[in-house]
Structures are given as C-alpha cells and as structure tokens.
Amino acid sequence: MKSSKTIFSFNLLLIVAFLSACSSSPQDAALVDALPVIYPDYVDVTIPVGIAPLNFAMDDDNATDIDVVVTGSQGGTLHSKGECTDFDIDQWHTLVEQNRGGQLDVTVCAQQDGQWKRYRDFCIHVAETDLPDWGITYRRIAPGYEMFGLMGIYERELSTFEETTLLDNHSNEGMCINCHTPNRANPNQHVLHIRGGNGATLLHTGGKDELLKAVNDMLGGAMVYPYWHPGGRYCAFSTNKTSQMFHTRKENVVEVYDTKSDVFVYDTETHQIIGDTFIMKTLWAENCPAFSPDGLWLYFVTARRQIYPTDYDKERYSLCRVSFDPTTGHIGQQVDTLINAAAEGKSISWPRPSYDGRYLMYTLADYGYFTIWHPESDLWLLDLQTGERRPLDTVNSSRADSFHNWSSDGGWFLFTSRRDDGRYSRIYLSSIGPDGQATKPFLLPQRDPRNFYTQSLYSYNTPDFTTRPVGNDAQAQIHALKSGDRIPTEMVKP
Amino acid sequence: MTTERLLAFKCALCGVLVLVGFMFCGCQRTPELVGGTPEEQAYDLLLQKGKWADIVEMNRKQPTKSSACRNAVRLASWYLGQCSREELDLCLADSHGVLGSETSALMMSDIYLRLGMVNMARRAAFDAMVAMRSEKPNSRALKRLTEVAIITGENELARKYLLIGEQHSDCLPWTKKLRPLVEHPELIVNYPSYKKIREIHEKLKDDFFL
Numbered sequence: 001m002k003s004s005k006t007i008f009s010f011n012l013l014l015i016v017a018f019l020s021a022c023s024s025s026p027q028d029a030a031l032v033d034a035l036p037v038i039y040p041d042y043v044d045v046t047i048p049v050g051i052a053p054l055n056f057a058m059d060d061d062n063a064t065d066i067d068v069v070v071t072g073s074q075g076g077t078l079h080s081k082g083e084c085t086d087f088d089i090d091q092w093h094t095l096v097e098q099n100r101g102g103q104l105d106v107t108v109c110a111q112q113d114g115q116w117k118r119y120r121d122f123c124i125h126v127a128e129t130d131l132p133d134w135g136i137t138y139r140r141i142a143p144g145y146e147m148f149g150l151m152g153i154y155e156r157e158l159s160t161f162e163e164t165t166l167l168d169n170h171s172n173e174g175m176c177i178n179c180h181t182p183n184r185a186n187p188n189q190h191v192l193h194i195r196g197g198n199g200a201t202l203l204h205t206g207g208k209d210e211l212l213k214a215v216n217d218m219l220g221g222a223m224v225y226p227y228w229h230p231g232g233r234y235c236a237f238s239t240n241k242t243s244q245m246f247h248t249r250k251e252n253v254v255e256v257y258d259t260k261s262d263v264f265v266y267d268t269e270t271h272q273i274i275g276d277t278f279i280m281k282t283l284w285a286e287n288c289p290a291f292s293p294d295g296l297w298l299y300f301v302t303a304r305r306q307i308y309p310t311d312y313d314k315e316r317y318s319l320c321r322v323s324f325d326p327t328t329g330h331i332g333q334q335v336d337t338l339i340n341a342a343a344e345g346k347s348i349s350w351p352r353p354s355y356d357g358r359y360l361m362y363t364l365a366d367y368g369y370f371t372i373w374h375p376e377s378d379l380w381l382l383d384l385q386t387g388e389r390r391p392l393d394t395v396n397s398s399r400a401d402s403f404h405n406w407s408s409d410g411g412w413f414l415f416t417s418r419r420d421d422g423r424y425s426r427i428y429l430s431s432i433g434p435d436g437q438a439t440k441p442f443l444l445p446q447r448d449p450r451n452f453y454t455q456s457l458y459s460y461n462t463p464d465f466t467t468r469p470v471g472n473d474a475q476a477q478i479h480a481l482k483s484g485d486r487i488p489t490e491m492v493k494p
Numbered sequence: 495m496t497t498e499r500l501l502a503f504k505c506a507l508c509g510v511l512v513l514v515g516f517m518f519c520g521c522q523r524t525p526e527l528v529g530g531t532p533e534e535q536a537y538d539l540l541l542q543k544g545k546w547a548d549i550v551e552m553n554r555k556q557p558t559k560s561s562a563c564r565n566a567v568r569l570a571s572w573y574l575g576q577c578s579r580e581e582l583d584l585c586l587a588d589s590h591g592v593l594g595s596e597t598s599a600l601m602m603s604d605i606y607l608r609l610g611m612v613n614m615a616r617r618a619a620f621d622a623m624v625a626m627r628s629e630k631p632n633s634r635a636l637k638r639l640t641e642v643a644i645i646t647g648e649n650e651l652a653r654k655y656l657l658i659g660e661q662h663s664d665c666l667p668w669t670k671k672l673r674p675l676v677e678h679p680e681l682i683v684n685y686p687s688y689k690k691i692r693e694i695h696e697k698l699k700d701d702f703f704l
Contacts (some may be wrong), residue, residue: 142620142623142624143620143624144620144621144623144624144625145593145617145620145621146591146592146593146594146599146621147593147594147599147621147624147625148624149623149624149625149626149627150624150627150628150629170627243704245702245703245704246613246614246617246702246703246704247613247700247701247702247703248611248613248614248698248699248700248701248702248703249613249695249698249699249700249701250613250700253613253616253617254617255702309702309704420650421648421650421651421654422648422650422651423648423651454654454657454658455657455658455661457623457631457658
C-alpha cells in the first residue's frame with residue numbers, strides 16, 4: 001500500500017514538473033529593467049473616472065501572451081491574461097472610481113519564446129474628475145482623393161466600446177458626409193454638410209432637421225467649416241473653394257489649399273447669411289471661425305491669398321478676432337490680430353477657445369491650414385488671460401497632430417494624430433491641469449486595440465465630445481436628403 | 495443562315511471565346527480583373543503584362559476615350575521609344591478625372607510605380623481601394639500600398655498592410671512574398687525592381703500633380 005502511494009506521489013510530482021517545464025508562469029518571470037513597450041502606449045497617461053478599460057498588448061509580435069496585474073494606490077486589483085488584456089468593464093470602473101485622484105500601478109509580464117519576462121511597473125494616473133461627457137462623435141473615412149468611398153459619422157460611448165452609426169453613405173453612393181459639429185458638445189444643436197448628388201447643409205436645431213441648399217450662389221460656395229454661437233441662434237461658417245494637388249517627391253503627399261475663402265455668420269431664425277467686408281476681404285483668405293464662450297467675439301484665421309498652386313507654401317494664416325453682437329447679429333468694425341503667425345513664418349489653424357474662456361488651442365504648421373496632412377503640425381495653447389502661448393510638448397508628436405475640441409467642462413480635449421503610422425489619424429484624449437500643463441494623451445480605448453487599429457483602413461476626422469447620444473433619425477435624414485427639398489439661404493450685408 | 499443570324503452567332507462565339515480566354519487566364523493566375531469598362535480591363539491586362547506593342551496597336555485600331563488608357567498608350571509609346579519622357583510627363587501631369595474606376599485607378603497606380611512616382615502610385619491605390627465601396631480590401635491595391643510603404647521605408651505601415659493582407663486568402667500569395675522584406679527591410683537589395691524604383695524615387699524632382 002505504502003509503495004503504491006509512493007508511486008502515485010512520484011507520478012504526481014513528475015506530472016507537475018512536466019507541466020512546469022512546458023509552460024513557465026509569470027511567477028517565474030525573469031526581471032527586465034525596462035518599461036514594457038506596449039500598444040497603445042498607456043505608460044504614465046492620465047485618465048478620467050469613467051473611461052472605458054485601457055486594454056493593451058505588447059508592441060512586439062514575438063510576445064505571445066501578456067499577464068497584467070493592475071493595483072490601485074487606494075485599493076483594489078485587476079488581473080488579465082491573454083494575447084491582449086481584456087479587463088472586465090464593470091470591475092475596471094469600480095477600480096478606477098476607487099482610485100480617483102490616485103494611480104493604478106500596472107505590472108506586466110510577457111511571454112516570449114516560451115519564457116516569461118517581468119518589466120518595470122508603470123502607472124496610470126486617475127484624475128479627480130469624472131468623464132466630462134457621455135461620448136464622442138467623429139467621421140471615419142478611408143484615404144481617397146477622387147472618389148467617395150465608404151464613410152460615416154459615428155458616436156462612441158466613452159465608458160464602453162460601443163459605437164453607433166449616426167449617418168453613413170453605405171446605401172447612398174456618391175454622398176460625402178463632412179464635419180458633424182455640435183454646439184459645445186450639446187447634440188440638441190448640430191450641423192453637418194453633405195456633398196454629392198443629394199448635397200445639403202443639415203442643421204439640427206429646435207428639435208428638427210433643416211436642409212439648407214448646399215451652395216448659395218451669392219456666396220459663391222458651400223457652408224464648410226462651422227462653429228456654433230453659444231446662444232444657439234447663430235452659427236459661423238467658412239466658405240472655401242478648395243483644391244488639392246499631389247507631390248511626386250515630398251513627404252507631404254497632398255496639399256489642400258483654398259483659392260478663395262471667407263467667413264460669415266448664419267442666422268438660423270431668418271435663414272440669412274450675414275457677411276461683412278471685414279471677414280470677407282477679397283485679397284485675404286479667412287477661415288476656421290470660432291466664437292468665444294461669451295459669444296461676444298468671433299475668432300478666425302486669415303492669410304494673404306497667393307498664386308496657386310506654385311506659392312501654396314507661402315500661404316500663412318494669422319489668428320484674428322472681431323467683435324460680435326448677438327442681439328443684432330452685427331459684426332464689429334475692427335479686426336484684432338492676436339498672433340501674427342505669418343510674420344513668424346508659421347501658420348495657425350483651428351482656433352478653439354476652451355468653454356471656460358481661459359485658453360485657446362490651435363494648430364501650428366509651416367504653412368496652410370489643412371494641417372492633418374502636415375507632419376510638422378502641432379497643438380499650441382494660448383492663455384487668453386496672460387497672452388502667453390506655448391506648444392503642448394507632452395501632447396505633440398513628430399507626426400501630424402491636429403484637429404482638436406474641448407470637453408463640455410473644458411478640462412479635457414481630444415485631437416487627431418497620425419503618430420501611429422504616419423498615414424491614418426486616430427483620436428487621442430488629454431487634459432489640462434490647473435497649472436495649464438497638459439497630461440500625456442491616451443489613444444481612444446478599444447477592446448482589442450492592437451488588432452482594431454492595425455486592421456483598420458480608416459482615419460478618424462473632426463472628433464468632438466457629445467454630452468449624450470445624438471439620437472438622430474438616420475432613415476428620416478436620408479429620406480429628406482433624397483427628397484431634394486432644400487431651404488434657400490439669403491445673403492445680407494450691412 | 496441569314497446575315498443577322500450569322501452576326502449573332504459570331505458575337506456569341508466571340509463572347510464564349512472571351513469568356514474561355516478569361517477563364518484560362520484565371521487558371522494561369524494572370525493579373526486580376528476588377529471593375530471598370532471592358533476597354534479599361536483589356537488595356538489593364540496588357541499593361542500588367544507589359545505588352546507595349548499590343549497597347550499601341552489596340553489604340554491605333556480604336557483610339558481610346560479613357561484617360562487612364564491614354565496614359566497607358568503614352569507609357570507604351572515611351573517604352574517603345576516613340577515619345578519622349580517629357581511628352582509622357584506632360585500627359586501624366588493632369589491627373590484630375592483619371593481615376594474614375596477601380597480599374598483605371600489600378601492602371602494609373604501601375605503606370606506611376608513603373609516611373610518611380612511612388613506617391614502618385616499610392617494615391618491611385620487608395621482611390622482604387624475606396625472605389626470598391628467594400629469593407630474587404632482590394633488585393634491588388636493593398637499589395638501596392640504595401641509595396642510603396644516598403645519602397646519609401648515606412649515599415650510600420652508596410653507591416654500594417656501585410657497583416658491586413660494575411661487575413662484574406664486572395665492576398666496570401668503576395669503577403670508570403672513580401673513578408674521577408676517587411677521583417678527585414680534591408681533585404682530590398684535582393685529585390686531589383688523595388689530597389690530600382692526606390693532609387694528613381696529618391697532622385698525624383700518634386701512636381702505637382704493636380
């Protein structure tokens with residue numbers, strides 16, 4: 001009896017030894033004195049309470065498995081193991097909430113060639129604040145220059161991975177959907193432009209959709225880049241005669257420029273376009289309008305028009321503002337130049353004031369305004385109280401960092417960047433602290449981010465926050481677009 | 495047999511012959527056909543095979559109205575020494591409206607790549623991809639995007655396209671061929687065609703294409 005027990009124990013020992021030899025465990029991992037190189041790079045980022053799990057994988061194809069333990073500085077742990085982490089959403093939210101204002105320490109072990117390695121721990125900072133808005137909206141589009149491919153406007157819940165289509169052209173060939181823009185992240189008012197056979201400017205306000213004629217003949221173009229007045233009655237637009245050209249050699253593959261552009265204000269109550277010579281100068285190209293949070297100023301950029309296409313790289317935009325009277329809809333008579341970027345050999349685009357009125361974020365590039373194709377484009381911050389301006393060094397990359405928008409509480413912002421691979425723009429989120437410093441941005445989380453982003457042939461465009469689901473009726477909108485009924489707009493000049 | 499019937503019979507016979515021809519081509523793994531007009535498809539096949547004399551002859555018999563096919567004819571003429579590089583470049587410079595279909599975009603991508611204009615080859619491949627209006631990538635366009643990324647040294651991008659290609663069975667023949675090059679970009683010296691295009695690209699003067 002004793003001998004059979006001995007044999008059984010010995011066999012058990014052999015089996016355990018055999019299994020151990022076959023698969024070493026993270027407990028036996030060899031220590032590596034380096035931070036793990038993970039995708040997305042979530043090392044040392046700052047997140048709001050309520051954000052979806054920050055799943056990641058090793059950025060090394062040779063790593064077959066990853067074993068991750070997340071420990072909160074104020075308690076709680078999470079464990080995930082696999083090719084990529086797949087944190088339980090509810091458990092993740094509980095852990096992050098528990099560590100509000102603290103940090104999550106992340107221990108990563110990765111298996112390579114059958115051996116486990118343990119890297120230096122890194123941390124994810126948890127902000128004191130909640131996720132400011134329900135989600136974000138964006139356009140997803142594949143790179144294409146002459147034909148309209150599949151594209152759509154989508155909304156994404158930030159606390160989960162849920163994405164919903166707002167409007168796409170999958171059943172409407174030849175339709176190009178542009179720039180969905182809410183009023184300060186409030187989807188009760190939003191606008192988007194549709195080009196192609198069923199073209200229109202779709203304006204949602206007062207609980208209903210209005211389809212405006214895509215082109216106003218007196219304006220000589222379409223309503224292109226919008227920005228809502230905080231009061232909701234007005235919406236500023238640029239109108240642009242846009243062209244593109246391609247380089248045979250330069251890294252900037254495509255140049256997008258305007259042979260003509262102006263800025264104007266649209267009155268949603270009267271369907272009138274309020275133009276003024278101060279923002280519609282013949283020899284200047286005004287562009288990228290944005291109202292101040294108090295609604296009393298209209299920011300825009302302007303550049304001296306050039307000879308196109310040869311002098312495309314001499315087109316440099318400066319930041320200006322003009323007063324606006326929302327009670328009368330009148331545009332002021334004096335234009336202030338806030339930053340004469342042209343004199344510094346630079347070009348400013350996409351001014352976006354924070355909704356608390358403290359800052360104005362903009363994109364700075366060497367020339368032009370279509371900065372998402374400029375590798376040198378970076379985000380800058382202008383302090384509207386002190387006039388100080390500086391690049392957001394913790395945010396910028398060596399590749400294009402461009403189109404940005406603020407959260408409704410002004411504490412967070414998102415932007416698009418081509419830092420991943422130089423070709424496809426992705427959405428990143430960051431925050432501005434009380435000291436005015438930006439935190440390291442984090443890539444929009446996905447359940448399996450490495451596969452998701454690697455397999456995607458789409459770029460993210462014109463993202464913005466949304467305080468709640470947009471709740472549009474896409475079928476009704478498509479039906480209305482196909483009907484051809486359009487509201488004409490009337491041009492008025494003071 | 496009446497003249498009409500004879501004509502109908504001849505047309506039917508031609509149709510069958512063309513169909514059999516295409517089936518035979520398919521069995522031989524000849525270049526793929528995608529979208530576009532029959533004329534563009536015919537030129538595209540000849541272009542992929544480098545049948546320059548046949549391209550010029552086809553145009554002589556029935557001058558083409560397609561911009562992409564005209565560019566193929568000009569390229570063929572240049573290869574045959576019937577026109578100068580300046581004349582060819584002049585013809586190519588106005589690219590507006592040339593990429594009207596998947597086939598024309600793929601043809602233009604081939605033409606640009608042969609001339610070392612990798613940026614333009616990529617642009618045309620992107621347009622071929624979106625012209626499909628499908629979530630499934632066009633194998634030939636995806637291969638071209640991978641090739642261009644390899645030639646320009648954008649290795650992260652080449653890897654991305656390769657990984658996408660490896661998910662689709664129709665892409666596997668070229669992904670197998672290109673994987674070593676993506677893993678070891680320095681091996682481009684062993685690929686004379688890519689090496690040569692990279693050299694041409696690096697010496698290319700920057701020009702605008704509208």
